[in-house]
Amino acid sequence: MIELRHLTKTYGEPPRTTTVLDRLDLTVPAGSITAVVGPSGAGKSTLAQCVTLLTRPTSGSVLVGGQDLTRLGADRLREARRRIGTIFQSDGLQTRRTAAQNVELPLRYLGVVTRDRRRRVGELLERVGLAGLADRYPHELSGGQRQRVGIARALALRPGVLLSDEATSGLDPQATASITGLLRELRDDLGLAILFITHEMDTVVDVADAVARLEHGRIVEAAPLLDVLRDPASPVGAALLPRRGVGDARGLAVWEVHYRGDDVPADWLAATSRELGRDLSLLGASVGTVAGRTVGHATVGVPGSVDPAVLTAALDRRGLHAQAPAPSRELDLV
Numbered sequence: 152m153i154e155l156r157h158l159t160k161t162y163g164e165p166p167r168t169t170t171v172l173d174r175l176d177l178t179v180p181a182g183s184i185t186a187v188v189g190p191s192g193a194g195k196s197t198l199a200q201c202v203t204l205l206t207r208p209t210s211g212s213v214l215v216g217g218q219d220l221t222r223l224g225a226d227r228l229r230e231a232r233r234r235i236g237t238i239f240q241s242d243g244l245q246t247r248r249t250a251a252q253n254v255e256l257p258l259r260y261l262g263v264v265t266r267d268r269r270r271r272v273g274e275l276l277e278r279v280g281l282a283g284l285a286d287r288y289p290h291e292l293s294g295g296q297r298q299r300v301g302i303a304r305a306l307a308l309r310p311g312v313l314l315s316d317e318a319t320s321g322l323d324p325q326a327t328a329s330i331t332g333l334l335r336e337l338r339d340d341l342g343l344a345i346l347f348i349t350h351e352m353d354t355v356v357d358v359a360d361a362v363a364r365l366e367h368g369r370i371v372e373a374a375p376l377l378d379v380l381r382d383p384a385s386p387v388g389a390a391l392l393p394r395r396g397v398g399d400a401r402g403l404a405v406w407e408v409h410y411r412g413d414d415v416p417a418d419w420l421a422a423t424s425r426e427l428g429r430d431l432s433l434l435g436a437s438v439g440t441v442a443g444r445t446v447g448h449a450t451v452g453v454p455g456s457v458d459p460a461v462l463t464a465a466l467d468r469r470g471l472h473a474q475a476p477a478p479s480r481e482l483d484l485v
């Protein structure tokens with residue numbers, strides 16, 4: 152488990168201090184992935200550096216497995232850092248060493264004997280799906296495979312938590328999906344607490360159990376992924392499932408419909424149209440599956456003759472939250 156309590160980082164001397172992290176509280180339980188998202192300059196990299204204490208926070212605590220790293224002396228801090236595996240955008244592999252030799256490095260530094268090292272490296276490469284590529288050099292591997300080697304190396308010392316700082320940025324969608332799939336497996340099989348820092352919203356939907364939005368060094372929104380996706384008012388939810396513009400409304404009233412329930416029937420639009428005796432038109436939609444639940448929203452064109460209260464009730468019964476248009480609402484094409 153990772154617990155950040157009142158984490159604050161300022162640079163410079165008063166009165167010209169810049170506060171980069173501002174009394175930030177965040178908990179990532181064991182066996183879960185929390186994504187931290189935020190615009191450029193929000194403090195994401197600084198947060199990553201403070202979690203490992205590569206940058207020392209000005210105040211506040213960083214607890215890993217219940218131990219406050221900010222209170223440890225140099226030797227004990229070095230030991231405690233072994234419980235944090237880190238993966239970054241750049242895989243950081245040594246180019247003159249093979250995949251196996253890269254994974255072996257942390258074990259070597261720790262003085263693990265050769266036979267145990269070999270066994271562990273074999274397990275780790277198998278774990279990340281690279282058992283057959285142990286003797287390849289980094290330049291003989293794809294970006295996704297190199298990142299897998301980096302993950303195997305991060306796991307070498309059996310950490311309880313994993314810190315991922317833009318680890319999938321720069322990878323193509325297929326490689327990204329394979330890395331997020333691996334992270335989910337590690338979460339489940341090893342019970343890791345994973346702090347996943349990213350600016351890629353698509354990846355968040357794929358990997359996170361919870362999302363925290365960082366702005367100006369503060370967490371301004373934090374909730375389980377499913378909750379933000381089901382909350383029509385959530386800025387993170389809107390960013391994760393953006394409206395991509397809607398079709399021609401041709402005189403229809405434009406309604407926003409949010410998936411809220413667990414059992415929204417796939418034929419809700421046709422069924423609601425039948426019930427009302429009026430055709431509802433699908434103008435746009437962003438719908439997907441997260442943790443086995445359907446989430447998202449649709450933009451629906453509604454004939455003027457439909458009673459808004461009747462439509463709202465019909466959609467509500469199907470697990471959908473409907474938002475009627477404001478009287479003079481213009482279509483905002485994103």
Ligand SMILES: Nc1ncnc2c1ncn2[C@@H]1O[C@H](COP(=O)(O)OP(=O)(O)OP(=O)(O)O)[C@@H](O)[C@H]1O
Binds near residue numbers: 191192
């Ligand atoms: N050593 C430093 N001294 C002063 N200010 C700093 C220092 N390091 C970072 N900052 C400032 O802290 C703020 C947050 O930077 P940080 O790199 O953590 O943001 P970020 O969210 O990771 O951005 P990006 O997504 O662009 O990498 C920025 O305004 C930056 O200028």
